[in-house]
Amino acid sequence: MNWSALTKKQQQMVVVTVILAIAQVFILIHFISGRSVSNAGGQSPKEELEALQGKIDDARMVIARAEIVTETLQETVQKLDDLSVHTPTVSDRYAWAYEYISLRSVKAGVELDSLEEINYVSDADKKAEDHNYEIRLSTQCNYNQLVEFLWRIEQGNPLVRVKDVDISMLPDSPEQHQVRIVLQWPSSLQIERGSI
Numbered sequence: 001m002n003w004s005a006l007t008k009k010q011q012q013m014v015v016v017t018v019i020l021a022i023a024q025v026f027i028l029i030h031f032i033s034g035r036s037v038s039n040a041g042g043q044s045p046k047e048e049l050e051a052l053q054g055k056i057d058d059a060r061m062v063i064a065r066a067e068i069v070t071e072t073l074q075e076t077v078q079k080l081d082d083l084s085v086h087t088p089t090v091s092d093r094y095a096w097a098y099e100y101i102s103l104r105s106v107k108a109g110v111e112l113d114s115l116e117e118i119n120y121v122s123d124a125d126k127k128a129e130d131h132n133y134e135i136r137l138s139t140q141c142n143y144n145q146l147v148e149f150l151w152r153i154e155q156g157n158p159l160v161r162v163k164d165v166d167i168s169m170l171p172d173s174p175e176q177h178q179v180r181i182v183l184q185w186p187s188s189l190q191i192e193r194g195s196i
Contacts, residue, residue: 108149
């Protein structure tokens with residue numbers, strides 16, 4: 001074959017054909033020797049397949065865990081939604097707390113002397129809904145009435161917390177005590193839903 005007798009297009013075709021033939025020979029040698037062209041680590045195709053299968057299994061486990069976490073998160077959000085009925089209503093928290101506490105005090109035979117909200121004016125950075133909602137109440141009762149009253153408060157609301165109890169003796173009535181109690185609720189159970 002005379003190279004100079006070929007046209008430019010024919011010369012290009014010959015060069016491309018030679019390059020492709022060399023590449024095919026190179027690929028054939030690597031496959032025959034048991035090495036993959038794409039595998040720079042020198043593993044056999046079987047070892048490479050096992051390694052890839054292990055990575056696929058790991059990925060499946062991560063996906064399964066993600067599904068479990070998502071399911072658990074959705075269950076937790078549902079539980080918080082169910083508990084939200086036990087938080088003071090934003091529109092009138094005092095009326096909500098008054099109704100809750102007075103109902104239990106009547107059932108326990110305890111008469112309330114006072115019931116007041118605790119306001120946080122010192123913390124200018126935080127809004128009122130960022131604080132826990134607190135009520136301070138005062139009453140005079142005996143020990144058994146106090147125990148029943150606190151039991152009813154606790155049983156009626158899973159979110160209530162008795163923050164403080166102060167018991168003082170009344171000098172003119174040894175069986176009765178002056179009791180001051182601070183009750184606390186979360187101000188809200190707003191849930192950041194994110195990407196669930």
